[in-house]
Amino acid sequence: MKRAILIGLIIPLFAFAKQKDKPDNGLEVFSGTNYVRAVITAPTNNVSNYQATITSIKDNKVLWQGKVEAHKYTENGKEKVSLTVTNLSPVLWTPTNPYLYELTIKPSDGINQSEMRRRVGFRIFETHDGNLYLNHKPIFLRGIAINPPGRGIPAAVEKSREFALEYVKFMKSIHVNIIRIPDDENWYNVCDELGMMVFGGNYSGSVDEKKPPVDYDKAVAWYEEDKFGPISHHPSLMIYAMTNEVEYGGKLGDAWQRFLKYAHGKLKTWDETRLYIGNAGYGFGVAGDICDLHRYWGWYYNSPYTFLHVRNNSEIIPFKKPVQPITFTECVGNYTGPDGRYNLTPDHKNPGSQLNWTGHAPENEQAHLADEHQSFTFQRATETFRQLRTINPELSGIFPFTILFYNWDTVEKFADMHPKPVTEQTKISYQPVLLSWECYTPQVYAGSSIKPVLHIINDDDDFNDLKGAKAVWEITDKAGKVYSSESLALPEIKYYGAWMQKLNVKIPATLATGNYSLSGKILQGDKVVSHNIYPLFVANTSFVTTPKTTNVLLYDPSGKTAAAFNQLKIAYKPVTSLSNLNANSTLVIGENAAGTALAGQALTVKQFVANGGRVLALRQDSLHLPNLNAILNHPVKNVVIDLDNPKYTPQPRPSRNGYYINPERPDNEVFAGIDREKLKVWSDYTDWDLTQKGFPAVYPVTDGYVVGNKDDIKDIAVLGNFGVALESIAIGEMFNGKGSVLVTGLDLINREGKDPVATRMLTNLVAYTNTSKGHEKYPLISETIRWGVYETEKGVLTGVNSGLMVNPKAILKGKNTSIKTTITAEGHEIAGAPSGFNTRPGIQYVAYGRRAWGPYYLRGFGNIPAVADADKNNNIGKAQFWCRIPQGQRTSITKVWNPADVPLNIKITVNGQSVDQEVKAGETVMVNCPVNSSTVGMQFSADRRMVILETTFK
Structure with missing residues (x-):
C-alpha cells in the first residue's frame, strides 16, 4: 500500500512542476464531489457564455468540456458571474489519493480574453449526526496546530516549495492528516498535492481589524474577498476559522456571537463545501458547524488525565450542547526551545510550568525530562480522545499545539529542523488503525497481575474495515527480550468503529527489578497493522523490605x-x-x-x-x-x-x-x-x-x-x-x-x-x-550558587516562598549563526515587555540569574507572576533563603548585575547584618557581607530589575 501511495504522489508532482501555480486574480472555485462552481469578479462585459474544460493533471484526460452559461449578479458592490458544471464523475480528492484536475475557463462569445486557470480537486467536507465527513465518509482529524510559516524560519527558506514539500511529507509520515497553516500559496499547493488536509482561515482575534465588527456585511465581504476567497480553490482546505479565542461571555461575548452567527449564515451560502468554526477555542459551537475547544490540560494547568472529562459533554461545555462535532484545535502545549529545555519565556506561563514538570532537576537532565513529559502528555491526550469515542461519539479531532522540532530561526533546509522525540510518539498515537493501552498501573510487583484494557480504533486511511486480524501482547525488557506472550483473535472492526477488551496480564514472578513494557501488536498474517507499548516498572520482593525500627x-x-x-x-x-x-x-x-x-x-x-x-x-x-x-x-x-x-x-x-x-x-x-x-x-x-x-x-x-x-x-x-x-x-x-x-x-x-x-x-x-540521622533543617552549600542553575541551588528555594524569580536570557542556538534575528535585550525580559512564548520557538530563553521579585503570586490561569505589594508604584522586591555552610566561612560574596539604564540599589542582609550598595547602569559588581554563623539566613531587597547572578561563601 505504501508503494502505491508513493507512485501516486510522484506522477502528479512531475506534472505540477510544469504548471503555473500562481492563482488568477478574480477567480474563485468551489468544488463538491460531483460539481464545480466558478465565480469571476469584474468579468468581461457582455459575455453570456464561457468555454470550460476540466482535465486530469495526472494523465491529461478530459473529465468535462463545453459551454457554461454565465449567471450575472452584484455582490458587495462588485459585478460577478457564476459558472456551474454539474453531474460530474471525477476521481475524488482524499488524503491517500490527492487527485487533482485543472479547470480552464475562457469566454466563448468571440471576446479576446486570455483563459483563466485554476487547479481543483473534488471533495466535500460536511457534518452529520455529530461527526465530520469527508466525501460522505466519517473521518477523525489527527492534527498538529503549530507549524510554519510565521514561526521565525528565514522567509526564503520557509516559503520555498522545497521546504514545504519536505515538511508536509514528514508530517504525513508520522500519520498527521491535518495541519494548521497561515495563508501561503506554496504551502497550500503542496498540501493539495500530497494529500494533507488543512485547517485555515482567520486565526486571529479580530475581523478586518475590528473587535467585533459593527458593519456585518462589510466584515462578511472581507471574509469572502480578502481572507477566505484567495484560498478557497484549494481542495486540501477543510475548515475555515472565522476568529480565534475572542470573548465568549458578557456583553462583548454576546456581540461576537451575534456577528459570528450572522456571518456563518452568509458564508455557508458562499462556500457550502467546507465547515466553519466561529470562535476557535472558546465559542462552544454557538456559531459555526463545530464545537471547538482549546484546553491545555497537562501543560500550564490541570493534568492530561483531565482529558477523561471529554467523555461527558456537560463537564466541558457550560450549556446543553446540540449534536455537533467536538474538536480541540489547541491542546498539549509544551514550549521547549532549540536545546530541548523548557523555554523560560518571561512574563508568561512557561517558567511556572517548567517547575511543574521538570522541577529542580539538574540542567543536564532538563531537556530529557521535558521531552518525556511532552511525549507523555501527547500520548495521554490524543489516545484518550480516540478511546473515548466509544462513549462520546461526537469527539472528532484533536490538534496538539506543541513544538515538534528543535530548530527554526537558524535552518537552511528542512533537515536542519531536527524532530523532537514527541514525533515518534505522534507516529504511534496517530496510527490510523490504533492499538491503544488503557492502563493505570505503571508500577507493579513481579508475580502480580495487571488488568489493562485493550482498545482498537479503526480510522484506516483508505476507509477499510479491519478483518482477519489478531492482537498479540508481550512483556518485554528494553532489549526486546520476551518474557511472556498471549494473543487473541479480533472480531471484524468496521471503519470508524472501535473495540475494547479488558485483559488479565500476569507479570512473571522471575523478573528482576527494572523497567519493562507491555508491548502490543495487531497482526494480519505477518503484517504489523499497529503497535504500541505501555511502560512498566517491575519490582521483585527485595525492592521493599521491612525497616529496622525501634519504639x-x-x-x-x-x-x-x-x-x-x-x-x-x-x-x-x-x-x-x-x-x-x-x-x-x-x-x-x-x-x-x-x-x-x-x-x-x-x-x-x-x-x-x-x-x-x-x-x-x-x-x-x-x-x-x-x-x-x-x-x-x-x-x-x-x-x-x-x-x-x-x-x-x-x-x-x-x-x-x-x-x-x-x-x-x-x-x-x-x-x-x-x-x-x-x-x-x-x-x-x-x-x-x-x-x-x-x-x-x-x-x-x-x-x-x-x-x-x-x-x-x-x-x-x-x-x-x-x-x-x-x-x-x-x-x-x-x-x-x-x-x-x-x-x-x-x-x-x-x-x-x-x-x-x-x-x-x-x-x-x-x-x-525513626532515626536521628539526616534531620537537617537547611541544605549545605559548599560551592558557588549560580542562581537559576538548580543543581547549584541545592533546594534552598521552594516555590513562590523565596521571592526569587528566575531571570530569563534570550539566546539563539542553531547551525546558521549568520542569520540575523531580533531578540529581546538581555536581562530586561521580566522587567520589560513580555515575549511571544511560542511564536518564535527557535529562540531559547534560559535562566540567567534571579531577581528579588517578592512578594508575588501567580496571576490568573496563565501562571504569570504578579507583584503582591499593596503599593503598585513600589518597584522594590524582596527575597530570602536559608542554608548551612561549612565551618569557618565568614563572608558571602554576591555577584549582581544592573541591566537598567539608571543606577539601582541593592540591600543584602545576612543574619541581621546588612550591606547597601548602588550599582551603576550596566555594571556587574560583587557585594560582600559578613557571615557570623554556619547557619545562614540571607535576604535581598532591590529594584526588581536587578539581577542576582551568584552567591559564594568563603
Missing part, C-alpha cells in the same frame, strides 16, 4: 494504617493516648487519624517534639489537617481544588492533588531507591476503567498543603514539592526545638502491596523518622 508508636483509631504496617511487618505499639510519650520513641499518626482527640492532646505532643521527639504524620485531608495543625509550630493549609476540575477558566491554584513530585532534596533517606521517574504517576488501586464514573487513583499526592505564612518556610525542610511553580508541599519536615514533625500528603496506605514505589516510600518515611 514506634502508632496512633491510628481507624486501624487502616495499622493493617498496612502489619502486612509490611513494621514493628509498632498501638497507642490511643498521647499523654505520656517516651522521648526515645517515634510517633506515627495514621492517615486521617488527626481527629479532635489528637488536637486535645496537642500540648503534650508539641512538648514531645520540642524535647527531640520525631513525629511522622501521614496524609490528612481537609477535615483532619486543622487538628494536625494543633501540634505544629507553624500551621499549614490544605488546598481543596481538584487538579482535574475541567471548568474553564481553570480554578485557582494550587490543587490538593498532584503528580510529578519534585524531590527537592533527592539525597534524603525518604527517597532511597526512588528516583524522579518513579514519582510521576502511581498505580491505581481501584481497578478503574473508562466505563466507570470518576477517575483512576493515579496521583501520588491527594492532600498536599502550603505554608500558612511564607516566612514560616524558615522552619520547614521541603523534601518534596509539586504543582505549578512548585507551590505545594508533598513531604515537609517541620522543626520545633530539638525535634520535628514530618508531614506528607502522599496517598500511601491505599497502595500498600499494590504499588511497590508507594510502599517503598512508606517504609522509607517510617525508617527516616
Whole structure:
C-alpha cells in the first residue's frame, strides 16, 4: 500500500512542476464531489457564455468540456458571474489519493480574453449526526496546530516549495492528516498535492481589524474577498476559522456571537463545501458547524488525565450542547526551545510550568525530562480522545499545539529542523488503525497481575474495515527480550468503529527489578497493522523490605494504617493516648487519624517534639489537617481544588492533588531507591476503567498543603514539592526545638502491596523518622550558587516562598549563526515587555540569574507572576533563603548585575547584618557581607530589575 501511495504522489508532482501555480486574480472555485462552481469578479462585459474544460493533471484526460452559461449578479458592490458544471464523475480528492484536475475557463462569445486557470480537486467536507465527513465518509482529524510559516524560519527558506514539500511529507509520515497553516500559496499547493488536509482561515482575534465588527456585511465581504476567497480553490482546505479565542461571555461575548452567527449564515451560502468554526477555542459551537475547544490540560494547568472529562459533554461545555462535532484545535502545549529545555519565556506561563514538570532537576537532565513529559502528555491526550469515542461519539479531532522540532530561526533546509522525540510518539498515537493501552498501573510487583484494557480504533486511511486480524501482547525488557506472550483473535472492526477488551496480564514472578513494557501488536498474517507499548516498572520482593525500627508508636483509631504496617511487618505499639510519650520513641499518626482527640492532646505532643521527639504524620485531608495543625509550630493549609476540575477558566491554584513530585532534596533517606521517574504517576488501586464514573487513583499526592505564612518556610525542610511553580508541599519536615514533625500528603496506605514505589516510600518515611540521622533543617552549600542553575541551588528555594524569580536570557542556538534575528535585550525580559512564548520557538530563553521579585503570586490561569505589594508604584522586591555552610566561612560574596539604564540599589542582609550598595547602569559588581554563623539566613531587597547572578561563601 505504501508503494502505491508513493507512485501516486510522484506522477502528479512531475506534472505540477510544469504548471503555473500562481492563482488568477478574480477567480474563485468551489468544488463538491460531483460539481464545480466558478465565480469571476469584474468579468468581461457582455459575455453570456464561457468555454470550460476540466482535465486530469495526472494523465491529461478530459473529465468535462463545453459551454457554461454565465449567471450575472452584484455582490458587495462588485459585478460577478457564476459558472456551474454539474453531474460530474471525477476521481475524488482524499488524503491517500490527492487527485487533482485543472479547470480552464475562457469566454466563448468571440471576446479576446486570455483563459483563466485554476487547479481543483473534488471533495466535500460536511457534518452529520455529530461527526465530520469527508466525501460522505466519517473521518477523525489527527492534527498538529503549530507549524510554519510565521514561526521565525528565514522567509526564503520557509516559503520555498522545497521546504514545504519536505515538511508536509514528514508530517504525513508520522500519520498527521491535518495541519494548521497561515495563508501561503506554496504551502497550500503542496498540501493539495500530497494529500494533507488543512485547517485555515482567520486565526486571529479580530475581523478586518475590528473587535467585533459593527458593519456585518462589510466584515462578511472581507471574509469572502480578502481572507477566505484567495484560498478557497484549494481542495486540501477543510475548515475555515472565522476568529480565534475572542470573548465568549458578557456583553462583548454576546456581540461576537451575534456577528459570528450572522456571518456563518452568509458564508455557508458562499462556500457550502467546507465547515466553519466561529470562535476557535472558546465559542462552544454557538456559531459555526463545530464545537471547538482549546484546553491545555497537562501543560500550564490541570493534568492530561483531565482529558477523561471529554467523555461527558456537560463537564466541558457550560450549556446543553446540540449534536455537533467536538474538536480541540489547541491542546498539549509544551514550549521547549532549540536545546530541548523548557523555554523560560518571561512574563508568561512557561517558567511556572517548567517547575511543574521538570522541577529542580539538574540542567543536564532538563531537556530529557521535558521531552518525556511532552511525549507523555501527547500520548495521554490524543489516545484518550480516540478511546473515548466509544462513549462520546461526537469527539472528532484533536490538534496538539506543541513544538515538534528543535530548530527554526537558524535552518537552511528542512533537515536542519531536527524532530523532537514527541514525533515518534505522534507516529504511534496517530496510527490510523490504533492499538491503544488503557492502563493505570505503571508500577507493579513481579508475580502480580495487571488488568489493562485493550482498545482498537479503526480510522484506516483508505476507509477499510479491519478483518482477519489478531492482537498479540508481550512483556518485554528494553532489549526486546520476551518474557511472556498471549494473543487473541479480533472480531471484524468496521471503519470508524472501535473495540475494547479488558485483559488479565500476569507479570512473571522471575523478573528482576527494572523497567519493562507491555508491548502490543495487531497482526494480519505477518503484517504489523499497529503497535504500541505501555511502560512498566517491575519490582521483585527485595525492592521493599521491612525497616529496622525501634519504639514506634502508632496512633491510628481507624486501624487502616495499622493493617498496612502489619502486612509490611513494621514493628509498632498501638497507642490511643498521647499523654505520656517516651522521648526515645517515634510517633506515627495514621492517615486521617488527626481527629479532635489528637488536637486535645496537642500540648503534650508539641512538648514531645520540642524535647527531640520525631513525629511522622501521614496524609490528612481537609477535615483532619486543622487538628494536625494543633501540634505544629507553624500551621499549614490544605488546598481543596481538584487538579482535574475541567471548568474553564481553570480554578485557582494550587490543587490538593498532584503528580510529578519534585524531590527537592533527592539525597534524603525518604527517597532511597526512588528516583524522579518513579514519582510521576502511581498505580491505581481501584481497578478503574473508562466505563466507570470518576477517575483512576493515579496521583501520588491527594492532600498536599502550603505554608500558612511564607516566612514560616524558615522552619520547614521541603523534601518534596509539586504543582505549578512548585507551590505545594508533598513531604515537609517541620522543626520545633530539638525535634520535628514530618508531614506528607502522599496517598500511601491505599497502595500498600499494590504499588511497590508507594510502599517503598512508606517504609522509607517510617525508617527516616525513626532515626536521628539526616534531620537537617537547611541544605549545605559548599560551592558557588549560580542562581537559576538548580543543581547549584541545592533546594534552598521552594516555590513562590523565596521571592526569587528566575531571570530569563534570550539566546539563539542553531547551525546558521549568520542569520540575523531580533531578540529581546538581555536581562530586561521580566522587567520589560513580555515575549511571544511560542511564536518564535527557535529562540531559547534560559535562566540567567534571579531577581528579588517578592512578594508575588501567580496571576490568573496563565501562571504569570504578579507583584503582591499593596503599593503598585513600589518597584522594590524582596527575597530570602536559608542554608548551612561549612565551618569557618565568614563572608558571602554576591555577584549582581544592573541591566537598567539608571543606577539601582541593592540591600543584602545576612543574619541581621546588612550591606547597601548602588550599582551603576550596566555594571556587574560583587557585594560582600559578613557571615557570623554556619547557619545562614540571607535576604535581598532591590529594584526588581536587578539581577542576582551568584552567591559564594568563603
